[in-house]
Amino acid sequence: TLEVGLLTDKSDNKCDPATCGRRMFLASLIIASKYLQDRNYANSAWSKISGLPVKDINAIERRFLILINYNLFIKDSTFKTWTNFLSSRICSSGSEVKQKVVFSKGEDQQFVECQA
Known part of the structure; x- marks a missing residue:
């Protein structure tokens, strides 16, 4: 990819x-x-x-x-909004293969598993 x-x-x-x-x-x-x-x-x-x-x-x-004005920091709220958006797009993609997706920022990890 x-x-x-x-x-x-x-x-x-x-x-x-x-x-x-x-x-x-x-x-x-x-x-x-x-x-x-x-x-x-x-x-x-x-x-x-x-x-x-x-x-x-x-x-x-x-x-x-x-x-980006050299601003590399991403706020937690922005990261969570983005991962929620990506998760919904992945799960609604219509693909027959649903995957477990892991998003991580620092020590925090968000697991998303699409339901069949």
Whole structure:
């Protein structure tokens, strides 16, 4: 699934990072990884994964941080609202395979099990 999430449109090399959803999604993955993990991928690894040059990875990372005003903290209420939204979308997706989903923030974990 990570590979699908990192899919980039290579034909649009002039994509403005501020308006390109795929690149901003990639930037959010990179920044979340760096924020949450003690050991994470270097931007050169993200470059290989995404197919974007390292200079573009650096640029979208900086742009994303500027757009969020370097505020990486997520309030508990915001996190719970988001996980409830995702849970409802996952459970109502119509998929025949219902999964147990785990969302976690710090020490807290929220388990969601869709009913068949």
